[in-house]
Amino acid sequence: MHLPMPTAAITPALSRKSATPHPIRAAVSVIFLALFMALIQLSPASAQVLSPGGGGEPPKVSQEDVKTAVKELLAASDPKPDPVTTGNPMVSSDELGFLMQPLTKTELKTEMSGWLKLLQGAVADLSAAELESFNLNAEIEKANADKPKPEEGAKPVLTPEQEAMAEKVGKLRETRTAISDRFREVMDAYENKGGAPEDTADYRTYVKEVGGVQVDTTNLRSALLTLKVWANAEDGGQRLARRLGTLLLWTVIGVAGGWLISLIVNMALKRTRFTSKLMRHFLRLWIARLGGLVGFLIGLSWIGTNMTPILAGLGAAGFILAFALQDTISNFASGLLILFLRPFDAGDEIEAAGVSGEVEKVSLFSTHLSTAENRKVIVPNNKIWEDVIVNSTGADTRRLSLEVEVDASKHSLEESETLLRQVMDDHPDVLDDPAPTLTLSAMTGDTYTFTCWPWVQTGQRDRVRWELVSRFGRELNVVKGATKAS
Structure with missing residues (x-):
């Protein structure tokens, strides 16, 4: 009569495996072990034989023992694979x-x-x-x-x-x-x-x-x-020197490439009428800076730096700064709108946010103005964009408005009108098209009040205005303090 083997004896026997384990053998082992456990618990004869002295209670096998044995069998039939790249620690x-x-x-x-x-x-x-x-x-x-110390500075x-x-x-x-x-x-x-x-x-x-x-x-x-x-x-040091040199080289290449691209873009934009001086200056400046940044990031990647956490950190930092610097972001957005929509350009005279002056430049966050008193005024872009913008030099030509009061006792109405037209027509910088015009705006017993509207080039308006006022004073008996210009 063949008696069942104890659990302690069968587990090592089932754990033996050939050089190439197979899942079928593992399944057969598990089935055999389960049948063996059932036989121990159901066979009194087996219990008599297995118990010490041929009598007593049969050994109790818990469900946890069965699970443990099954796990050991499965692990033995399917061992963990060994690494395949660690054979040469100095591998390239x-x-x-x-x-x-x-x-x-x-x-x-x-x-x-x-x-x-x-x-x-x-x-x-x-x-x-x-x-x-x-x-x-x-x-x-x-x-x-106990020996004497070496002299100071000795190697x-x-x-x-x-x-x-x-x-x-x-x-x-x-x-x-x-x-x-x-x-x-x-x-x-x-x-x-x-x-x-x-x-x-x-x-x-x-x-x-x-x-x-x-x-x-x-x-x-x-x-x-x-x-x-x-x-x-x-x-060690040689690798550090190579990496720093590589990083510096890529940064220089990025700056040089960005500068070259910015020059090409600037030359191309000059041929169009759809970009302003401010836009060209902005693109020329930031394309060069962006080229340096791209070169620096390429250099970091080239020397083996893991860029994933860096880019993730930049994204997280940008998200946080967007909330912390809302006013600054608003100025940035307004600056972009000014650059792209071009309500004014460098050299234009504007009035906005309660300030008037000539535009020197527009950065990403502020507009720089120069007043008539040569004071420098820096205004946040957001304040300018949200206010009414008056551009005094937005067109190539401007119409002057001159108000002249003539002494009625010295000149007749017709003579006064003729002299005023002649002064405007004789000035070389007053445009013929559109032609200058004038009208009698008021008349009293002592004076005639005329409003003159000559057209001039925008850049010459101040000089022409005061030259006309001076000639009106010489050619006609203008009432003292009655000549007005705008």
């Missing part, structure tokens, strides 16, 4: 990229665990070497305590043991840096294939905390040697 970035290309998000998660173990091992080796170097320096300092002298230890620490630091860089690339690949950034947050924090250079500040000779080794290391 390009080769690692090729190795990760066919991997899925789940497989890259396994790779991250493997690279974490490699980094932990490298950090452990480096920490042990740094501790050994610290103890060595302490022993040497203790031995030299520290290192023992052969210190130099060898520093070289060892430098090599281990290079290994740790290389593994950290590859680990970051694996995490980036995981996120690029749909992995959640939360899954890599702890890994990134660990890589950041174990990085850097530990300098023994209590020992000048050791500190100088550590910095020297780091500066000469391929993954």
Whole structure:
């Protein structure tokens, strides 16, 4: 008679697997185990045999024991895969990229665990070497305590043991840096294939905390040697210099490219009648600045900086600033409207927000005016845009309005009108088209009041106005203080 095997004996037997586990074998094992459990609980004969001394109560098998055994069987039949990219910790970035290309998000998660173990091992080796170097320096300092101190400014002298230890620490630091860089690339690949950034947050924090250079500040000779080794290391100072040079180069390229594009855009816009001087100045300035910013961001990406958190941070900061700086944003929007809708241009004389003057420039947030007294006035764009804007130089020509009072005792009505027309017609800067006009606006027993309307070029209006007033005074007996101009 064949007796059922105990649970403790059957679990290892079912856990044995061939080199290539198969899901069918796991299913058969689970079914066999379930039948075995049922047989133990239902067979009195089995209970007699299994119980000590051939008698007593049969062993009780709980449902949790069955679940535990099933989990062990499934785990044994389906082991976790091993990482495939950690075979060479000093693998190049390009080769690692090729190795990760066919991997899925789940497989890259396994790779991250493997690279974490490699980094932990490298950090452990480096920490042990740094501790050994610290103890060595302490022993040497203790031995030299009774010796005379070197002269001030003298170069520290290192023992052969210190130099060898520093070289060892430098090599281990290079290994740790290389593994950290590859680990970051694996995490980036995981996120690029749909992995959640939360899954890599702890890994990134660990890589950041174990990085850097530990300098023994209590020992000048050791500190100088550590910095020297780091500066000469391929993954230390040399890499930092290359990265800074690359970042600077891309920034310069961005500024130069933006400046060149701004010149081309400015030349093209000059040929059109749809843009103002203010718009051209604005585009020329900000295209160059934007080019520098784009070059800087490309440089950051080129040296291996993860741009995802930077861009996310910029977006979050912009969202917060939009609420905190509502008035500033309103000025910014008004500035854009002024630039695009062109109610005035640089050099125009305007009156708005209770201020009048000549427009010098319009920035993103304010308009700069110069008054007749040569005072500089800066007005927020929002105040100008929300107020009535009077542009005195918005057209190429302007009509002057001159009010003249003539002494009726010296000139007749017809003679006065003829002299006024002659003065306006004889002035070289008064336009023939439209022709100047005048009208008798008032008449008393002592005076005739005429209103004259000559047309002039906008840029010459002030000079022509006062020249006409002066000629009216010479040609006619104008009542003192009665000539008005507007």
